[in-house]
Amino acid sequence: MDVLPGRDAEPLAAWLKGHPEVEIICRDRAGAYAEGARGGAPQAVQVADAWHLWRNLGDAVEKTVSAHHACARTAFENTVPAAPPTSDDIWLTPPAPAAAVLDVCGRERRLVIRTRERYTAVRQLLDDGSTLEEICRTLQLDRSTVRRFARATSLDELLVKATNRSTILDEYMPHLHQRWNEGCHNSAQLYQEIVALGFAGSVQTVRRYLRPFKTATTAPPARRPAPRPRRIVRWIMTDPGNLTADDAADLKEIRTSCPELDTVTHHVRDFAAMMRDLRDDQLPAWMERVIADDLPALHSLVNGMKRDLDAVTAGLSTPWSSGQVEGHVTRVKLLKRKGYGRANLDLLRRRILLRT
Template identity: 80%
Template sequence: MREQLTSIALALAGRAGARLAGVVGLRVAKDTVLRLVRAVPEEPVGQIRVLGVDDFALRKGDSYATILVDLERRRPVDVMPGWDAEPLAAWLNDHPEVEIICRDRAGAYAEGARNGAPQAQQVADAWRLWHNLGEAVEKTVSAYYACVRTVFENTVPATPLTSDDIWQTSPPPAPAAGMLDVGGRERRLVTRTRERYTAVQQLLDNGSTLEDICRTLQLDRSTVRRFARATSIDELLVKATNRSTILDEYKPCLHQRWNEGCHNTAQLHQEIVALGFAGSIQTVQRYLRPFRQPPPRRPRAARLHGPAASSAGS
C-alpha cells in the first residue's frame, strides 16, 4: 500500500493524489501524501551533459526562481532563487562536464552560461523556437495590418498587387474593428493601452529598467515586458481588440432583441442562457451599457423675476 501511495504521490502530489487514492480505495489525507513525497530519497545529481535552464514564478509579478533540469534524464537537479547571472555561473563552475545549455532568451541566463561554462554550447528548445517564430510573424502582420486588411477586403485583381501598389492605392486606414464602442467612442481598453505604451516607452528612453518601470507604474513585470518589446502601438492594439469572450456567440441575438425593443437586461440574460450562455448577468449588463443613451434633459421652465413676476402672479 505504501508503494502504491508513493507512486500516486509522486505523480499528483497532495490534494489530487489524495482524491485519486480515495477512488481506488486507499483513503489518505493530503498531508500524508506530501510526507510520502518528502520521504523519497533524492537521487544523486551525477554528471550532467545537457542542462535545461528556465525561470518560474514563486509569486507571479513579485518573486521568481530558476530551475535547472537534466534534460537527458528528464528530472530537476536544483532550484536557485532569482533569475540573475551570478548564481547560474557559480553553479556551472562546479559542473564543468556540462556540454549543452538549453535556455530561454533571457540576457541574464546567457551571461551566466557564458561566464560559468564557456565550453558549453547554448541552444533554445523547440517550443521556444516555435514561440519566437510565432511572435515574429505576429509583429510583422501587426505592423502592416492596414495593408493586409486592404488586400483581403478588396477584390483580388487579375494582376497580383505588389507592396508598392498597396501603399500607393490604399486609402487612409479607418479605425480597426474593435477600436470603437457602439457609441462611436474609443474603447476604454484602447485608451488605456495607448497610455501605458506611451508611459513605458518614455521611461525606457529615460534609462529606467523594467523593475523601475514596474514600481513606477504599478504594473506586473510581464505586462511591462510586453509593452517594452512591442515595435509599435498598432501591434498591441490588434492583440487587445481581437480578444474573444464567452458572449461573442450570443451578441447577434442580443442585437436583434434590442432592436426589437427589449431593453430588460434580466430578460435578455435569461433568453441567451436558454441558448447555452454560461456567463453572469453582469457580463450582459457591461456589454449593453453603451447602448443605453441617457434620457434627454427636460428644459427648465423660465423663472420670472421683477415686475413681470408680480404681474404674472396677479
C-alpha cells in the first residue's frame, strides 16, 4: 500500500512502472486513473469497481427524476375533494404543480427568484468564455454552487430542488384542515393545538398558511406532499423485495403517471441483475435499449461506459472489488482531518502507512 501525491495520471503511472508484478487494477471510472493505469501497467487488466458503476447509475437516475419530478408532484398533489361543495361553500382549488414556485400570498418565492438570477448569470458568464474560478470571483459564490449551476441542463432541474423543500408545518396540515372545517377559524387557538402536538414554529407561520382559507367557508383537503427526488431515486435503486408496502405503492403510482420514470426503473433493475449475476454478455443489449429511449442523463452514462468498455465489462464479469480500499479511504479521511491543516504529504503518508 502506498500514498501518491495527487489524483493525476502521472504519479500513478510512475508508481505502476516500478511494480511490474501488478496484474489487476480495480478502480473507479475517473479518466486520470484509466490513463495512468494504461501508461504504467499495460499488462494489467483494468476493472471498473461495481459500487462505482452503481453510483454512476444512481447519479444518472437522480438527474432523470429531477427532470421529470413534475409528474410525481402531479400524481401526489392533485387531490380530489372527498365530497362536492354545496352552493353555500367555496372550495379552494388545490394549486397546480407550477404553484410550488409561489408563496402563500401568491408572490414568487425568493428562493425561486434567486435561483433563476444565479442560473442566468452563470450561463451568461459561461457563454462569454469565463472559467468556473472566474465566475466564483465575479458572483462571489462557492465553487460547488457554480459547478452545480453550470452542469444543470435546464433551470427546471434546479427549481426542483428549490421548490421541493419540506416545511416544519407539513405533518400538522391535516389537523389544521380538519379543525378549520369543524368551524375553528382562530389562528392563535389552532397554533396552540399543534404546539401541543409538537409543532416548534411560530404563530406567524400558522397565520400565513391559513390566510388563503379566509375567503372560503371550507378548507380544501390537505394535499399529499410529493416525495423528494432523492427519495424517489432510493425507491428506484432499491431491490423491489426490500421496499415497504407503502413505498412500493407510491413508486407504482409515480411510474404510472410518468412513462420516463417507469422506463428508468426497468433499466435500473436490468442493470442490477447484470451486476448480481455477473452477466457482462447482457451489457451491449442493455446499452442499446437505453440509447433507444429519450433519457439524456442515461445516454451520457452509456457514452461514458463505451469509452471505458473493457473495464466496465470486467467489472460485470469478475469478482474484483475495491471495497477494502474504500475502507482505507475512510480511515485516511479521518487521519487527514485530525491533522487540522498541518498534515503535509510526508507526515500524512507516514501516519497512513505506519498506523496499525
